[in-house]
Amino acid sequence: xxxxxxxxxxxxxxxxxxxxxxxxxxxxxxxxxxxxxxxxxxxxxxxxxxxxxxxxxxxxxxxxxxxxxxxxxxxxxxxxxxxxxxxxxxxxxxxxxxxxxxxxxxxxxxxxxxxxxxxxxxxxxxxxxxxxxxxxxxxxxxxxxxxxxxxxxxxxxxxxxxxxxxxxxxxxxxxxxxxxxxxxxxxxxxxxxxxxxxxxxxxxxxxxxxxxxxxxxxxxxxxxxxxxxxxxxxxxxxxxxxxxxxxxxxxxxxxxxxxxxxxxxxxxxxxxxxxxxxxxxxxxxxxxxxxxxxxxxxxxxxxxxxxxxxxxxxxxxxxxxxxxxxxxxxxxxxxxxxxxxxxxxxxxxxxxxxxxxxxxxxxxxxxxxxxxxxxxxxxxxxxxxxxxxxxxxxxxxxxxxxxxxxxxxxxxxxxxxxxxxxxxxxxxxxxxxxxxxxxxxxxxxxxxxxxxxxxxxxxxxxxxxxxxxxxxxxxxxxxxxxxxxxxxxxxxxxxxxxxxxxxxxxxx
Numbered sequence: 001x002x003x004x005x006x007x008x009x010x011x012x013x014x015x016x017x018x019x020x021x022x023x024x025x026x027x028x029x030x031x032x033x034x035x036x037x038x039x040x041x042x043x044x045x046x047x048x049x050x051x052x053x054x055x056x057x058x059x060x061x062x063x064x065x066x067x068x069x070x071x072x073x074x075x076x077x078x079x080x081x082x083x084x085x086x087x088x089x090x091x092x093x094x095x096x097x098x099x100x101x102x103x104x105x106x107x108x109x110x111x112x113x114x115x116x117x118x119x120x121x122x123x124x125x126x127x128x129x130x131x132x133x134x135x136x137x138x139x140x141x142x143x144x145x146x147x148x149x150x151x152x153x154x155x156x157x158x159x160x161x162x163x164x165x166x167x168x169x170x171x172x173x174x175x176x177x178x179x180x181x182x183x184x185x186x187x188x189x190x191x192x193x194x195x196x197x198x199x200x201x202x203x204x205x206x207x208x209x210x211x212x213x214x215x216x217x218x219x220x221x222x223x224x225x226x227x228x229x230x231x232x233x234x235x236x237x238x239x240x241x242x243x244x245x246x247x248x249x250x251x252x253x254x255x256x257x258x259x260x261x262x263x264x265x266x267x268x269x270x271x272x273x274x275x276x277x278x279x280x281x282x283x284x285x286x287x288x289x290x291x292x293x294x295x296x297x298x299x300x301x302x303x304x305x306x307x308x309x310x311x312x313x314x315x316x317x318x319x320x321x322x323x324x325x326x327x328x329x330x331x332x333x334x335x336x337x338x339x340x341x342x343x344x345x346x347x348x349x350x351x352x353x354x355x356x357x358x359x360x361x362x363x364x365x366x367x368x369x370x371x372x373x374x375x376x377x378x379x380x381x382x383x384x385x386x387x388x389x390x391x392x393x394x395x396x397x398x399x400x401x402x403x404x405x406x407x408x409x410x411x412x413x414x415x416x417x418x419x420x421x422x423x424x425x426x427x428x429x430x431x432x433x434x435x436x437x438x439x440x441x442x443x444x445x446x447x448x449x450x451x452x453x454x455x456x457x458x459x460x461x462x463x464x465x466x467x468x469x470x471x472x473x474x475x476x477x478x479x480x481x482x483x484x485x486x487x488x489x490x491x492x493x494x495x496x497x498x499x500x501x502x503x504x505x506x507x508x
Contacts, residue, residue, distance in 0.1 A: 027057030
């Protein structure tokens with residue numbers, strides 16, 4: 001796989017040969033309307049869809065053409081007349097089909113619709129490719145996959161099945177779901193398990209940061225690193241979606257998938273190549289080295305009403321007296337030579353004081369007493385908002401003073417790069433699925449290893465009905481959080497700003 005725009009287009013042309021039908025299953029849901037269709041439009045706008053493309057929204061809801069168009073365009077921005085023209089062109093490729101998720105006739109009708117379009121547009125063998133994107137709840141994964149397998153898959157092109165999380169609730173349910181799916185779509189060629197964090201710009205940049213810079217290579221181990229913090233905060237609560245959230249909780253919702261993927265890229269060994277299997281092999285090796293999480297390395301929280309905002313239990317969709325955690329802090333240890341005794345501390349929560357996703361790598365203090373009070377060095381990767389990488393280091397305070405001053409080398413993307421247009425994560429991943437690049441998708445053994453890490457802890461929490469600590473809406477979490485972080489040697493340091501000059505990175 002190549003990485004230039006021209007190379008990406010060549011990959012797409014080779015894989016799709018100029019033709020594809022994309023079926024968005026669950027087209028009436030939030031994920032499809034907020035992400036799937038806007039990202040497909042984004043790819044069209046960037047000229048990164050095959051020449052002959054057919055986009056079908058499929059769901060059980062009854063929609064007119066006008067209702068469908070209104071729904072899928074409500075989150076698409078058109079800032080200019082050119083954008084509006086592009087959107088009008090894009091909409092000509094789309095249509096909506098209402099159908100059941102568990103009826104064979106419905107999938108036969110879908111197949112006939114696609115076949116008629118292929119015949120009308122004179123697609124040849126090799127162009128009759130079909131990408132099925134399941135923006136669906138897990139309860140219908142198997143019935144939909146079975147219907148697609150029996151009645152809608154193509155025999156004259158490539159099939160791609162893109163599956164959203166959650167994929168199982170624990171190790172046992174994952175294995176059952178995976179074994180049921182295995183006869184329907186080929187794991188190596190057709191299944192693409194999507195975790196949109198793997199499509200985020202800063203997470204994709206970690207591999208380059210680590211393995212293209214001699215500066216970081218010798219520092220990337222427990223010999224120099226004191227702790228690694230991975231944090232996801234959301235400044236909103238469940239907002240009426242508590243019924244869905246309560247079934248999974250914060251650990252399953254974002255930690256077992258998004259944050260663990262981030263951790264595996266941070267901590268894996270150097271892959272032997274840059275291809276998908278080499279990268280995923282190293283991620284699996286890393287995950288299999290993670291020690292089971294102990295209950296004493298876990299802090300759970302649940303937000304309460306504050307600042308004119310309702311508490312989690314005030315959500316009418318949440319079961320009365322629920323002990324579902326909306327916040328969790330977990331400490332991981334990796335049982336290998338590189339990371340021996342280095343705590344990886346993962347935090348995630350809803351209804352926090354801010355929204356952000358970041359990685360904070362804190363280095364050990366230098367031995368000796370020459371600068372014994374100097375703050376610790378840190379490397380910070382801000383995933384969102386305002387993508388950035390910055391290094392905190394000590395400098396002599398300018399002037400007569402010999403005191404240490406903590407400052408930063410700051411690569412804030414919006415300040416460094418002009419004409420910056422970072423594609424949405426889903427945009428990148430849908431393009432990768434069409435071009436057959438699996439590097440940023442989750443393989444079956446990788447998912448199994450992740451469930452092996454979390455399942456014992458989840459079962460313990462649910463069996464013992466662990467009651468989470470309360471924290472007010474709009475705060476940084478439970479009161480015990482500071483002591484929890486102190487236990488793993490995390491040191492808090494002040495934050496300053498530094499700006500680099502601007503470079504033009506417009507695509508040619």
